[in-house]
Amino acid sequence: MDHYIKADRLDLSETLFCGQCFRFSGENGVYSGFAGDKFARLIQKEDGVLLKDIGDNDAPFWESYFDAGLDYGEVIAELSADKIFVKAAEGHGIRVLRQEPFETLISFIISQNNNIKRITGIISRLCEGFGEKIPGGCAFPTAKRLAALSEEELAPLRAGFRARYILDAARKVESGEINLGEIALLPAGEGRERLKAITGVGDKVADCVLLFGMHKLECVPKDVWVKRIIAAYYPDGLPACMSRYGGIAQQYLFDYARKNGI
DNA sequence: ACCCAGGGTAACT
DNA sequence: AGTTACCATGGG
Numbered sequence A: 001m002d003h004y005i006k007a008d009r010l011d012l013s014e015t016l017f018c019g020q021c022f023r024f025s026g027e028n029g030v031y032s033g034f035a036g037d038k039f040a041r042l043i044q045k046e047d048g049v050l051l052k053d054i055g056d057n058d059a060p061f062w063e064s065y066f067d068a069g070l071d072y073g074e075v076i077a078e079l080s081a082d083k084i085f086v087k088a089a090e091g092h093g094i095r096v097l098r099q100e101p102f103e104t105l106i107s108f109i110i111s112q113n114n115n116i117k118r119i120t121g122i123i124s125r126l127c128e129g130f131g132e133k134i135p136g137g138c139a140f141p142t143a144k145r146l147a148a149l150s151e152e153e154l155a156p157l158r159a160g161f162r163a164r165y166i167l168d169a170a171r172k173v174e175s176g177e178i179n180l181g182e183i184a185l186l187p188a189g190e191g192r193e194r195l196k197a198i199t200g201v202g203d204k205v206a207d208c209v210l211l212f213g214m215h216k217l218e219c220v221p222k223d224v225w226v227k228r229i230i231a232a233y234y235p236d237g238l239p240a241c242m243s244r245y246g247g248i249a250q251q252y253l254f255d256y257a258r259k260n261g262i
Numbered sequence B: 001a002c003c004c005a006g007g008g009t010a011a012c013t
Numbered sequence C: 001a002g003t004t005a006c007c008a009t010g011g012g
Helices: A011-017 A059-065 A072-079 A083-089 A101-110 A116-130 A143-149 A151-157 A160-175 A188-195 A203-214 A224-233 A245-260
Strands: A003-006 A024-026 A028-036 A036-046 A050-054
Touching: A003 A059, A003 A203, A028 A059, A036 A059, A072 A224, A072 A245, A083 A245, A101 A116, A101 A160, A101 A203, A116 A143, A116 A151, A116 A203, A143 A160, A151 A160, A188 A203, A224 A245
Parallel strands: none
Antiparallel strands: A003 A050, A024 A028, A028 A036, A036 A050
16 A cells, blocks of 8 residues: 655655664665664655655654654754754754664664665674565564574674674573663653663664654764864753753754765 | 774773 | 774775
8 A cells, every 4th residue: 555644854864864774775766665664665855755655564663764854944943042953953844753673773883983875784684694584575574583593593694793783782682681672761861771781782782762753852973073063062061952852953963964964 | 004983991000 | 091903894
């Protein structure tokens, strides 16, 4: 079936390729890709997105994925008390997606000291190798499946030193030592500390999981680009208008810094 | 050959 | 508590 999602500030190219998710491809308004165990083809429209041939019961999933219920007009208005944000956001349409926690965790473990092109490749090989076959391709692997693997079996991914981090994360999730559903309900600070019990998860990766996988919109992952932005423009810290939606602001600032080479 | 990439760990002061 | 070398791999 097809399904239309109406949402403002939703530029698919910017939203899908800004480094928050790694399983989509396409150009010129036509895209396709995966979220969790679901596949979709997406067409950019003026005030939203047209989903093509999705599962009969998957419309609510994709509505949630693009966080269609959140009015970005209000979000952008609140953040626009800051003039640097206004400059970074004008003419752009990035929405912070509601991704699955485990997929987000593994994806951002892979992201460390890595570039987006290679991250995409490693995740693609991970899904092709160990994800369940679904219409359109392969689902993201389950924790159960990954937890049973050895480092040698992950070698084809060419993930380097991150292979053992992937296994540690999958095993702690599978054993219940890390309960992502529970962590999602905690205040961000407590959730961050729990996530850091996983080898290979520090402040930045934990914040990415909290923001992109648990929708903690106040979390601001401090990657090299955001650190440069803060050093250059916010030496005294981020402004108060970013306390609620700092994570969304961060995504615009990250994109701005990256494109302008700050 | 050298440097960097949406960092983290371990081993130092 | 705050630095620093090192970690695999691939592209510039």
